[in-house]
Amino acid sequence: MIVFRYLSREVLVTLSAVSAVLLVIIMSGRFIKYLAQAAQGVLDPGVLFMIMGFRIPGFLQLILPLGLFLGFLLAYGRLYLESEMTVLSATGMSQQRLMVYSLAPATLVALLVAWLSLGLAPQGVAQVARILNEQDALTEFDTLVPGRFQAMKGGGRVTYTESLSADRSALGGVFISEKRVSRQDGTDRGIGVLVAEKGHQQIQPDGSRYLILKNGYRYDGNPGKADYRIIQYETYGVLLPKPEISAEIGEREAVPTSELIGSADPRYQAELQWRLSIPLLVFVVALLAVPLSRVNPRQGRFLKLLPAILLYMAYLALLIAARGQLDKGRIPMALGLWWVHGLFLIIGLLLLYWEPLRLKWAARRDAREVAHG
Numbered sequence: 001m002i003v004f005r006y007l008s009r010e011v012l013v014t015l016s017a018v019s020a021v022l023l024v025i026i027m028s029g030r031f032i033k034y035l036a037q038a039a040q041g042v043l044d045p046g047v048l049f050m051i052m053g054f055r056i057p058g059f060l061q062l063i064l065p066l067g068l069f070l071g072f073l074l075a076y077g078r079l080y081l082e083s084e085m086t087v088l089s090a091t092g093m094s095q096q097r098l099m100v101y102s103l104a105p106a107t108l109v110a111l112l113v114a115w116l117s118l119g120l121a122p123q124g125v126a127q128v129a130r131i132l133n134e135q136d137a138l139t140e141f142d143t144l145v146p147g148r149f150q151a152m153k154g155g156g157r158v159t160y161t162e163s164l165s166a167d168r169s170a171l172g173g174v175f176i177s178e179k180r181v182s183r184q185d186g187t188d189r190g191i192g193v194l195v196a197e198k199g200h201q202q203i204q205p206d207g208s209r210y211l212i213l214k215n216g217y218r219y220d221g222n223p224g225k226a227d228y229r230i231i232q233y234e235t236y237g238v239l240l241p242k243p244e245i246s247a248e249i250g251e252r253e254a255v256p257t258s259e260l261i262g263s264a265d266p267r268y269q270a271e272l273q274w275r276l277s278i279p280l281l282v283f284v285v286a287l288l289a290v291p292l293s294r295v296n297p298r299q300g301r302f303l304k305l306l307p308a309i310l311l312y313m314a315y316l317a318l319l320i321a322a323r324g325q326l327d328k329g330r331i332p333m334a335l336g337l338w339w340v341h342g343l344f345l346i347i348g349l350l351l352l353y354w355e356p357l358r359l360k361w362a363a364r365r366d367a368r369e370v371a372h373g
């Protein structure tokens with residue numbers, strides 16, 4: 001039990017460190033993407049951290065298997081390098097027994113990944129989709145920031161205001177530039193520029209929203225050409241896009257697992273197999289990692305790290321490719337993704353038993369040579 005606790009602690013500590021680093025890297029890249037959208041006025045900055053929080057389960061369900069794989073490689077590799085595994089082998093620790101000990105942290109991680117994959121991750125995707133649908137329904141007033149030129153959705157309009165009231169209904173010092181496109185043939189008709197002393201939002205009984213501008217000018221024309229016109233106005237109304245919130249989420253990743261079970265839809269069946277494959281992936285990578293972590297102290301602990309990572313990437317890439325083919329109906333549903341796990345399970349068993357069999361064959365050969373010598 002002392003050896004079991006020691007090995008499990010080494011693996012879990014390394015797993016936690018590696019997973020934390022990978023999570024920070026992935027979340028940083030995704031946060032930068034959402035931050036750029038917020039700067040463009042597509043997203044409300046106030047929902048960024050909420051979106052990232054809901055995305056964490058989806059990130060972790062793929063990070064934890066890789067973290068466990070690297071945890072075995074780094075933790076056991078250090079033990080081989082410092083000859084601790086040699087001492088354990090001298091006391092009767094075989095590769096098979098080490099594999100049995102390694103199944104305990106693998107089972108713990110597999111249960112956590114199953115909880116994420118089957119429960120939390122779909123809920124998180126559903127919440128993110130709901131937030132993004134609501135963001136699509138935002139008007140310019142909801143994302144406008146005083147003192148900043150903001151390109152609205154589609155890039156056809158740029159809006160600027162010097163000041164904005166607390167309830168986001170009144171503007172001061174308004175500038176709006178938008179492309180003019182012909183409704184008949186879609187040709188470019190130049191640029192229209194609106195400037196106004198102030199403006200406010202007006203909602204009609206039918207739900208239509210207008211930006212009512214006061215005391216300003218409108219300039220229409222093509223930059224660099226003299227064919228333009230200037231209109232001075234006291235009141236000018238601009239129709240704002242009508243919000244359309246989509247309550248239904250079409251992403252199958254957001255469908256609860258309970259609805260996938262028993263579904264006759266091939267896409268839902270493929271999604272269910274994918275969610276079940278991720279926890280199964282944990283056990284297979286544990287079987288791969290234990291023999292791959294075995295290194296010669298003279299060679300260093302990182303000798304097999306690159307080949308091991310390439311093998312893991314091949315496993316995951318083949319699993320993703322098989323999922324795509326399963327969606328297209330090119331792989332029978334009964335075969336599904338299970339053949340990928342079976343293939344790498346065989347590879348793991350070969351790696352686990354190859355060294356003991358090689359040593360046994362070598363011992364038999366030496367015994368025969370001595371007998372005939």
